[in-house]
Amino acid sequence: xxxxxxxxxxxxxxxxxxxxxxxxxxxxxxxxxxxxxxxxxxxxxxxxxxxxxxxxxxxxxxxxxxxxxxxxxxxxxxxxxxxxxxxxxxxxxxxxxxxxxxxxxxxxxxxxxxxxxxxxxxxxxxxxxxxxxxxxxxxxxxxxxxxxxxxxxxxxxxxxxxxxxxxxxxx
Numbered sequence: 001x002x003x004x005x006x007x008x009x010x011x012x013x014x015x016x017x018x019x020x021x022x023x024x025x026x027x028x029x030x031x032x033x034x035x036x037x038x039x040x041x042x043x044x045x046x047x048x049x050x051x052x053x054x055x056x057x058x059x060x061x062x063x064x065x066x067x068x069x070x071x072x073x074x075x076x077x078x079x080x081x082x083x084x085x086x087x088x089x090x091x092x093x094x095x096x097x098x099x100x101x102x103x104x105x106x107x108x109x110x111x112x113x114x115x116x117x118x119x120x121x122x123x124x125x126x127x128x129x130x131x132x133x134x135x136x137x138x139x140x141x142x143x144x145x146x147x148x149x150x151x152x153x154x155x156x157x158x159x160x161x162x163x164x165x166x167x168x169x170x171x
Contacts (some may be wrong), residue, residue: 001147002126005134006105009152010170012134016100017043019132023098024050031090031099033083035107036061036076041171054090056083065110073112080113084121091129098130105135105142 005012039057
């Protein structure tokens, strides 16, 4: 089944982490892949310690996308495509039962992943395993094929007061 956590509010990654921990706690094999994130977010510390969980991050992603030049975007796209291929291999060879693709919707929207490969992955694997994708905006394609869609809506956020992201809370 396909789960989508989307919207402009806080909690998308947090919800995906929670579901990963829940599934892992039920002896399911899990994988958590972070697109557009280099592995320095605090949740990676805990997820990496889970016995039957694989964590893959885009270590090359060290800037916000608006700061990247075309060459950097091409590199990130290649890494993201490789990550998706690794996700397929984890499902096929490691019998992973739940896989999270964090920030996948944003990589898709910004075309920092092969669109046809991404759609093929969702079409071919969402009936085999639980797939969770997160990101700010979703598309008609994903809404149509999803089994669960949860939208996080920002009503109020400390950033509006000039308070920057805090380790352990926002990242």
